[in-house]
Amino acid sequence: MKALLQRLRQLLWPRHADTPPLLLTQRRIYVLPTTAGMLYASTLLLMLVGSINYNLSLGYGLTFLLAGLGVVAIVQTFRNLAGLQLRPGRHAPGHAGETVHFAVQLEAERPRPALRLQLAGGPVIDANASDSTRLIPLAAARRGWQSMPRLTISTTWPLGLVRAWSYARFDERCLVYPAPAPTAPPWVSPGGEGRSQQSGDPDDFFGLRPHRQTDLLQHVAWKASARLEDGLLSKQFAAEQGEALWFDLTHTPGSTLEDKLAILTRWVIDAHAVRQPYGLRLGGTRIGPATGSDHLHACLQALALYV
């Protein structure tokens, strides 16, 4: 008996993950009436009793037409899901305490309006199959890998009398970065490494060159230009090429590892915001100094996965 139940559960709620792309076939879709559908059915019952009682032939007709409509609603709602293809997309990482977004790509050969997507434990979002990719939010609690919970895709379209739904379990995970500390002490370089005093000022005068239309007016070297018969000269400045900061876990203030990681996260984010090249040292991991979003994500990933 127990084995039978187990088997049934296996059949109904398989444990194993679905391999993308997941085609919603007839066997995967469940259909049950909604509250509105129940109300509708009871109204039909009342109407039937009324028709019988008063021998209303057209009453029978109306009741049966509405009953037929109920059946049509079942099929149409089912049809709104059947044949839909789900494929995990590019998930959007987030910080702990915020939300990560799991992306699901919906594909169908005809429009599928009014779909609802929900990750177990997350909010419900509306979608339709013409959106190529939907991001489904999920609250992220802890840093590290957040595996994708069971996805419920449901619809009550077109009549709202019936709800059809299906589950998708993708073996996917999304990165949760550590929560950045709300405030962080400024980075103090330990010893030689860190920001050197003399460099990094992007406003250092670098030289003169002929003025171009795109140059800022305040960069025009008026005095130098006066010596020319025509044309202007522009001041040139050293491009932002300040020497990189090296953030190091061992020199980060904070009582616990998580505190330190939070502060490091804050530093990394702040450095990225001002386009300051930075590097990161986490125990054995070493990420060379650079700028750009790829670098940011690499650093945050290292922070998220550090143990």
Add this chain to the structure above:
Amino acid sequence: MKAIPSIMSTVTDLPAHHATTRKILAAAGEIILGKDAQLKQALACLLARGHLLIEDLPGVGKTTLAHVLARLLGLEFQRIQFTSDMLPADIIGVSVFERASGTFQFHPGPIFAQLILADEVNRATPKAQSALLEAMEERQVTSEGITRALPQPFFVIATQNPSHQIGTFPLPESQLDRFLMRIELGYPDKAAERALLAGVDRRTLLAGLPPLLQANQLQQLQDATSAIHASPALIEYVQALAEYTRHSSHFSNGLSPRATLGLLAAARAWALLEGRPHVLPEDVQAVLPGIVAHRLHAGGELGGLRGDALGKHLIEAVPLP
């Protein structure tokens, strides 16, 4: 329909074109030992009118490769060594005020050549880099409001040291997209290295290399390349590949339409190098790793996968339509 006669004519020339390319590859292979695959890719890149990015350690023969190609294809060659103190004017050229005439005189920079070897581009500041990359895209340069066309044909072979070295400015993604292909040369295998050590100095060989192409023969080769037939089924396959990168969680970004166009152009070139008048999925698969290596970044599960491995993953993930 009117375009067909010209296409047919170039297609009939195919055996001749194929023979020419084989000659070029053979001659180049004489000098650059054990790198036939990379040579073929580089040639395909040039035939597809694309710029090439070579990323590898110093000393594996990047410069030689550029030299050899310039020689064999009969192209005017210029080498620009990128440094951190380089200014855009050092690349494009500069208008110098001449007191004698009382006017600005434009002195063209090294970019005014047919084949540019931009050595260690990631050493220069982003400003200098962007001057080069703009020239690559537009095939013309603008200085002091005057637009000057670059010579035809115009190729850039840029070399880049592996990033994360101190004092480098890795090219931003938007700039990388302007290179059709990125290849790695790698160390020569044992036999090749032995031949290299035992043989004559490469520079001497290089000096004696005769050009194999006439003045506008390269142009003809390129025209023949764009006339290679890509059937609807094949275009569908290219599309499926791009589509996959755009949605898959395994990549953190998708292929741009420019990359897709480049993929098709490179596949055409590869088909020409194979002597075939039409593109096969195999051609696409052959050039794909070089096309996507600098454009795609592994995300999620594949984290850490780089270069050719990424391309291989993509190929195996997308079934033929």
Add this chain to the structure above:
Amino acid sequence: MFKRLLNSLLKRWRRKPAVQAPALTLAQSWWLFAAASAALLPLVEHIPLWLSLTAATGMAWRAWLIWRAGRLPPRWLLFVFVVAACVAVAIQYRGLFGRNPGLALLVIFMALKLLELRSVRDGITVILLACFLLLSGFFFNQSIAAALMAGAALIVVIAALLSLQAGPLPTPRQQLQHSALLLAQALPFMLVLFVLFPRVQGPLWGLPQDAFGASSGLSESMAPGSISQVVQSDAIAFRVRFKGTPPPPQQLYWRALTLNDYDGINWRYRATPERTDLPYSAEGRSIEYEVTLEPHNQRWLFALETPGQLPPDSSFSSDQLILANTPVRTRLRYEMVSYPDFRPDAEESPRRLREALRLPDGVNPRTRAVAEGWRQQYRSDAEILQAAMTFFQQRILAYTLSPPLMRDNAVDAFLFEHKRGFCEHFASAFTFALRAAGVPARVVGGYQGGEINPVDGYFTVRQFDAHVWVEAWIQGRGWVRVDPTADSAPRRIDGGLRTAVTGEEAELPLLARENYAWLREVRYRLDAVANAWNQSVLGFGPQRQRDMLSKLGMPEPDWKQMTAWLASLCGVLLLGFTLFALRQRVRTDEVTRLWQTFLRRLARRKLDLPGWMGPDTLANHAAAQLPQHAKAIRAIAASYVALRYEHSPSTEQLAAFKAHIDRFKP
């Protein structure tokens, strides 16, 4: 402490439920408004004016609120309205229970529900109320027009239901089209259910008294002018289909009731003992026919003389009336056979004969004097009858639709002063005269004549065919039918009302006028359609269902069989519909299909050939694993490449490819 607890409890109680149904959008509000209007509009002519006005006010208020995006009225105000409306309904109908007050309450709830429409859930309530209201419209009218109107209203209602779903925002037109499409898909299910759902004869419980409104037609009493009221209507009383050739019009006396009691002004029906079988067995020439009676909320059934059988659930009274056991409230169909030449044995109880002589004292002295003169002059009742008929002929009485008002001594006034009257004057005067002369007589009410519809062969008897005549008791002959109107206006009997009345056409119902031939043609057609509708749709009850199913080859259909058939047919429909709805259009060209076949055949050999492989690569792999087929595999791959990737593959290549694959059986 307690206070704090109380406060927190109150707060919790006051707090809205955590899950709030989504609020309605502007478009949804308009749709629900439209649905409510569509459901209420057909009812306006059947409910009291004040109710319509109340509902209209509520609707207008709502429309204004939507328009101005105003705030909905507070709940307590609505509550006050509900109470006030209930009181008003209770006063109007003297109670809150029953069909009409129930409907009135529904109307009010609908109007007020619109005023508290907040969420989608409220929207559902409006939709369901609208369905109910559409159903109640059928209490009053089940004509084709009513059905079509209800259908149109239903499309709007379902469109409103559609609008409640968050989906793409279509135009109203698309929304209506979608609604109509869904309803069209529901039609097959409706048909199956309509035919096969086991019908039960209602009512399931005692119906409220007001279930059936006043029906036009004959009533149990006849006052001067009452019949002429009836003949103003061209509503259908009943339809008849004769099995053989219809008898001539002068024989078509559809007998319904007798009027025995006379108080000087009114003739009244008096119930007589009933039995469940006929006291005679008729013989001779027979007329077989089938009557489809419109509901008239009375017990009497119509038949020609002399009925030879009783319809089911009916009894036979001593007055030779056929009475249904319950008032006829739904359209009733019954088979009849009549024997026009047969007279049952002339036996009548003395009491009944005495009753047939009773007259009030002191009225109509002049007629009474004339009648008493006949009594003295003639010996037999038959002679008196003959004398009365002669007297009536000699008076030269005129048949008119607009007789003058005759209040006191109406018979005298008719016979001696005005000499103009309608059939009730004739019959009343004749009966009075006979009774005054000592001949038992009674007034008989029913319909005379009818009209054949050449379109479907049905005989239609309308309200303007209503007629009264006289029956006199002649010893040895029994009750004898006498029609004094026929003597004065013989054309009334031969050709119907239309021909009997001349120069008064303007007062006749439109359809009874003679010179509107084309109109009658149209009417015949409409009648035929309406009759078909009545017969096959409205009259589809348990009996009709059984007949139909037996005809379809279901001997002795019972509810079990019907349910089984119903279930299986619905199942088949559902399956077909599902397959139709879920069909996937996968269109692959021939080359791809053949290649797939090839790949399937290779897969059978369990080769490891992943889907990403190009054809050449795949052929190389396959050839390596199946060296004995290497040549065939390479040939197939080469043709496939040619067909799929080359510039202009030829048709011969396709044929070759096909041939290769046909031959390839690893």
